Amino acid sequence: MHRVDSQSPLRCAVSHIVWVVQTTLPGEWIEAVVGAWSTDLVEKGLAACVQRDRITSVYSWEETTQSSEEWRLEIKTNADSKDLLIETILSNHPYSTPQIVAWEASSTPGYSDWVQG
Numbered sequence: 001m002h003r004v005d006s007q008s009p010l011r012c013a014v015s016h017i018v019w020v021v022q023t024t025l026p027g028e029w030i031e032a033v034v035g036a037w038s039t040d041l042v043e044k045g046l047a048a049c050v051q052r053d054r055i056t057s058v059y060s061w062e063e064t065t066q067s068s069e070e071w072r073l074e075i076k077t078n079a080d081s082k083d084l085l086i087e088t089i090l091s092n093h094p095y096s097t098p099q100i101v102a103w104e105a106s107s108t109p110g111y112s113d114w115v116q117g
Helices: 009-013 031-043 079-092 109-116
Strands: 016-026 049-061 064-077 100-107
Touching (some): 016 079, 016 109, 031 079, 100 109
Antiparallel strands (some): 049 064
């Protein structure tokens, strides 16, 4: 059995923190619109990186189970920008109840420094 030493260089290398904020956008939006939405967040300095992909969401809404195509955006940001990023998403989002979830993630020092700006 292979054991990983808790003091290994890899474990020590991922001790820096970045924030990940995730939201979804309507699946009927074309990629250019989603791209512009994502680019705007980066250009405003609210995000270091936005990754986007198409997903299928299954959810309960208005007492029925529904399924729809959506765009998932995974946004990397720093602690100082997180709250304003979330406010910006809320104020510009087309859904009345958008999915916005956020969590801290461990990162390598180099990536974390880049996200911090």
